[in-house]
Amino acid sequence: MKKMLLASVFILLFFGCSDSSKDAQYIVDKSIKAHGFDNLKGKQIHFQFRDYAYEIKRGSFGFEYARKRILTDSLQNSKQLRDYILNGRFTRKIDKETIALADSISTKYYRSVNSVAYFFQLPYGLNDSAVEKEYIGVINIENQPYYALKVTFNEVGGGEDFEDEFRYYIHLKTFKLGYLSYRYFTDEGGVRFRKASAEKYVDSMLFLDYQNYKAPITTDLDSLPYYFHLQKLSPLSRIENENIQVFELE
CATH class of the missing domain: 3.30.1120 (Arylsulfatase, C-terminal domain)
Incomplete structure (x- = not known):
């Protein structure tokens, strides 16, 4: 019963909307601006x-x-x-x-x-022309509300990895990217979940480090926040970017 209640919090908190692509575009634009990438x-x-x-x-x-x-x-x-x-x-x-x-x-x-x-x-790349983004709803992760976006890619312009699928979790108030998950098919494929572990501000731009987790390849992407809460995901690696410098292009 306890697991069912938790699942309802993390999975069933998603709700529909009348124009998911329009809402997704608004959220991405706000997030890009919040990160200083506009x-x-x-x-x-x-x-x-x-x-x-x-x-x-x-x-x-x-x-x-x-x-x-x-x-x-x-x-x-x-x-x-x-x-x-x-x-x-x-x-x-x-x-x-x-x-x-x-x-x-x-x-x-x-x-x-x-x-x-x-x-x-x-989140800058989420406005690439090959990106198809859909607003799913709002989900609670670690007691914070996040917009959930589904991202896929067009075959034309989407590169050889166009079949990959992503979820992005963007904070309801700050519009900062907090978490993401994805399924990829190269090198035998895999499922990953990432938590933003550190924020680095350079020249008014926000860059993120991540803790990277893995899950069984059959795991549903929308279930990953729930399994993360239950500590059922396996830590895989840390994504740490060092010595970040921003210059005007000459």
């Missing part, structure tokens, strides 16, 4: 994530995501590895030499760079 165009952002230094640029040319690291061989000779995506096209360079890659390898590196950039910029 002025992201014309910016260059640097940050460190694990072994790579990342750069994000947005301007009149479009966008560029890049990561780089120093490679050192046994003789202590050093070279710079740089992976970058320019308006959807991936390139790898070592020093100034462009490296030819098999399509499968190029796709793998593309996904890796794009994934880090996507999560780092949230």
Whole structure:
């Protein structure tokens, strides 16, 4: 009985609305503004994530995501590895030499760079043209109210991961992103739930770190907040972005 009551709080608190796409757009726009990302165009952002230094640029040319690291061989000779995506096209360079890659390898590196950039910029990417967003209702997580949004992607413009599905939980009053969950199908697939674990303000922009959890691949996305409350999700990793710097694009 207790579990049934909890389920009703976390799952059945969702309610319908007359125009879910319109409400979802309003919530996303408010969230982007709350994070200070409404002025992201014309910016260059640097940050460190694990072994790579990342750069994000947005301007009149479009966008560029890049990561780089120093490679050192046994003789202590050093070279710079740089992976970058320019308006959807991936390139790898070592020093100034462009490296030819098999399509499968190029796709793998593309996904890796794009994934880090996507999560780092949230909720900005929720206004991409390929995004289909739907307002589900309001849900209570850790005694706080959140708008729940369902996000899917059009096959046209949605990239090779267009089948992925997301839930975003945006605070009812502050419009800050608090939690998210998603189902992905690459590399045998998986289900993840993330909690924003730290807020970092840089140049009036709000960036988030996350605690990452995993769930069985068959888990329904809308059930994840309930299982999180019951501490039934397995901690997987911490997503921590360091040394964040924001510059005007030259």
